[in-house]
Amino acid sequence: MSTPAGPWGDLDPTVPVHALVARQAATTPRAVAVADATGRWTYAELLAAADALATRLARAGVGPGHRVGVHLPRRRALVAALLATLQLGAAYVPLDPTPPAERLALLTCDAAPTVLVHAAETRADPALNTPVLDVDEALTTAPGSDPPAPGAPAAATPDTPAYVLYTSGSTGRPKRVLLPHRGISGILQYARATFGLRPDDAVLALASPSVDFAALEVLLPLVSGGTLHLLDRRPLQDPAELGAEVADRGITFLMGTPSMFDTLTATGWVPPRRLTVLCGGETLRAATVLALAPARAVRNLYGPTETSVFSTCCRVTPDDITPGTPVAGTTVRILDGTTDAGDGSREICIGGTGVALGYLGRPEPTREKFVDDPLAPGRTLYRTGDLGLRRPDGRIDHRGRADDQVEIRGHRIELGVHEDFFTIGGDSLSALRTAARCRRAGLHLDPRAPYEAPTVARLAARLRTEPADPPPTTGAPPAPARPEEPAALAGTAPLLPPQHRFFGRGFGEIGHDNEPLLFAVDHCLDRTALARCLTRLADRHPALTSRFVELAGERRVRPGDPAVAVPLEWHDHTGLDEAAADRAFTDTARRLHHRLDLREGPVCRAAYFRRDGGDRLLLLLHHLVCDGVTLHTLAEELSTLYRETAAGLDETLGPPPPSALGYARELQDLADALPRETPQLDAWLRLPWDGVRPFPTRAEDPGSLARPHLRTLRTSLDPRTARTVRTVARSSPYTTEDLLIAAVARGVAEFSGASAACLDVVRHGRLSPLTASDLSRTVGSLSTITPFVLDTAAEGTPPGAPSAAGALPDLRALSAQIGRLHAIEHVWGVLRHLHRDPAVTGRLAALPKPEVYLDFRGTGLHDVPVGPPFSLVTGDTGVTRPPTHPQPYPLEIRIDVADQRLDLHWKFSLRRNAEDDVRRLARRCTELLVRLAESATGA
Secondary structure, three states: OOEOOEOOOOOOOOOOHHHHHHHHHHHOOOOEEEEEOOEEEEHHHHHHHHHHHHHHHHHOOOOOOOEEEEEOOOOHHHHHHHHHHHHOOOEEEEOOOOOOHHHHHHHHHHHOOOEEEEOHHHOOOHHHOOOEEEHHHHOOOOOOOOOOOOOOOOOOOOOOEEEEEEEOOOOOOOEEEEEEHHHHHHHHHHHHHHHOOOOOOEEEEOOOOOOHHHHHHHHHHHHHOOEEEEOOHHHHOOHHHHHHHHHHOOOOEEEEOHHHHHHHHHOOOOOOOOOEEEEEOOOOOHHHHHHOOOOOEEEEEEOOHHHOOOOEEEEOEOOEOOOEEEOEOEEEEEEEOOEEOOOOOEEEEEEEOOOOOEEOOOHHHHHHHEEEOOOOOOOEEEEEEEEEEEOOOOOEEEEEEOOOEEEEOOEEEEOOOOOEOOOOOOOHHHHHHHHHHHHHOOOEOOOOHHHHOOEHHHHHHHOEOOOOOOOOOOOOOOOOOOOOOOHHHOOOEOOOHHHHHHHHOOOOOOOOOEEEEEEEEOOOOOHHHHHHHHHHHHHHOHHHHOEEEEEOOEEEEEOOOHHHOOOEEEEEOOOOOHHHHHHHHHHHHHHHHOOOOOOOOOOEEEEEEEOOOOEEEEEEEEHHHOOHHHHHHHHHHHHHHHHHHHHOOOOOOOOOOOOHHHHHHHHHHHHHHOOOOOHHHHHHHOOOHHHOOOOOOOOOOHHHHOHHHEEEEEEEEOHHHHHHHHHHHHHOOOOHHHHHHHHHHHHHHHHHOOOEEEEEEEEOOOOOOOOOOOOOOOOOOOOEEEEEEEEOOEOOOOOOOOOOOOOOEOHHHHHHHHHHHHHHHHHHHHHHHHOOOHHHHHHHHOOOOOOEEEEEEEEOOOOOOOOOOEEEOOOOOOOOOOOOOOOOOOEEEEEEEEOOEEEEEEEEEOOOOOHHHHHHHHHHHHHHHHHHHHHHOOO
């Protein structure tokens, strides 16, 4: 008994891949085929580039049966090089551009390519003694935009090698898998039909070029009429930025390993509902599928490199995950020797169209792994080494390995002590993840170690059972052991800098300064289960139990009882019409805003509303215990906890993150260790404060900033200009945030007639050099607000002279100043609010107060991630803070990236500034942003 090959139907694996792409180009020549950080090509332009490269490769002697090394970065030329090689009937050998030069030399020598295609960024060592082709020089003639002319018949046959990939060997010597045209052509056609790819789909390529998944990512959109998006390395090193790219580019198909998606969702990323997720290369867990539940579909793919990308697949749910059933043209047998094991757990063997031609130059391993099919003489099976059994419905269950291989980022490797981290797909994200997993296992590994010691043997030597001292990034001396606290302070924590700021403003009604989260609920929740989830959240995050008390002459935080930390009210508004239900909801919400108590608790409340038009859940949290990242964490964890609790599943959230109370103790320890004179204090005092002038206003009475007088002016950069700014930021030394800070600082200096500007810049990131703890999921008020004091004068302006309107500031000089501030910004709150010496805090308090607040929230900080049964909604949740609380700044600027736009919100008081003046300032800052971005291209 075996699982038979699926029917091919209208699919024809004898048609080579480059012919499939050419057919699509003939149908939609002017559609966008591939886009990268520098531009895009239509299908006609892509084929023209491939033709040009094919001509150059042919002149270099490349033909059927030859191999072409492709050593290129993630840009359009990479795709053209692959197609050009296939057109000639040759096989491409993708070589990852990131591993060390010696690794490239080893692989190039082993693959023996006829030609090595490289670019300026990946230029090969002349000592390789391999003919090379510079892709940029070969493409100096711009690709044409006319439809491609019909080409000559393809030189490839179904059994012609299409590409060569490396897998691990137990001795450290990689094995070269020879993959035929029939395999990749068949799987692409199957995926196109089964996954429903259309010309309006967009696929983001993330995999290393040396991984078999890369062939699927790169070629699938091109045989479907869609658009392939290539990213440079930088967004791949930052999960948050990667999530933003998915949104900005309108990605509809995303492929990767489960661990990659775990890394993404751990940042609060929620897959868009239009997105189809393809997981493969590792065992898929229920928790991963739960986190990906908002996506249009989640599919599990299974299959080793030796069977052309994947051999089985199915759509999965959290409670039903298997590798699925065979794809078209594939046979899966569960064999015990030469007999099908039926329902028993034995070795999974795969046959059919996708089976590789063997290992290049390795006859013994080929004979061992590629064997005759005992049930179909004359056909070949690949012995996967995986154990599995067959379900009654024909689906396969994976039951582990029959050998010592493991999977790392989609690579099957044997544990050889000489295996190179980067050869098996390692990158900076996986280096961080490896270090994190070592910590969870009680071991400590520096995330830089894989770069410095990339083999198993050398990494093992770097493992420690105790953490190393963190690098002295702040210049501060290491904190001494925590001094003995007075008995009255036992069990409490000091305030964090943002909490000191709040109490220092002298507000009345301090318990009324709240942040609401309002959810629609897709079905009536179980009250007991919901209350249990809220208690569990408070247990995981002690900040939610905070009580702010006066002890021994200072304000401290005392954690409370998680069981009563988040009171849950239950309101039944069924039977009311929609308008009456809305009024009842708003009345309750307004009342709840006045029922938070900083001293006695609670600092957060929940209320559930039964309604005929759909239930609602409202969470209210005081600003002293939450920020934007907190809202992300709580929304995600609440939805996960409730789904698991309601389904009777084990909790998958893992151990609690470090607490905000513990972090506050760390910061206070650091402050206690700092002397009166430090290099950081000196750096702050030497900033160009003398060049700052007050923000021009018409009235300065305290009441002029009361909330009834405030107005918000909104300006936007259109999607095209916003994309230009972000593209420039990705391809230049300057980030989008740096450009925004520089533009606003210069605009404010001109508006004030000053040579310098002082902005309070809020930072939502949790990567603090002051702690070794991972604060990315810590609940609390951890956002930092730091004064950025910048000399904004144009080049050649006399020192102290006002910034002249119309002139462009020196971006390099501004960027250098911003960089120096980034280096000391994390210690500002420690010095200003936590230092025990009044001489230190007093000197900083006497500096000019920033009058402009800048909050760059980027993409997604305002998009709170939720999953079933919740969805985020808006509504009248009452007044979040009293009207008597004044805005702390004459001008507050908040910047969001939404729908591919840059939206700027300018909040000001009509008692202080005329709207026309603020509009003029906004227009000037926007102009400066665009001009600075344009000037950055030459940086």
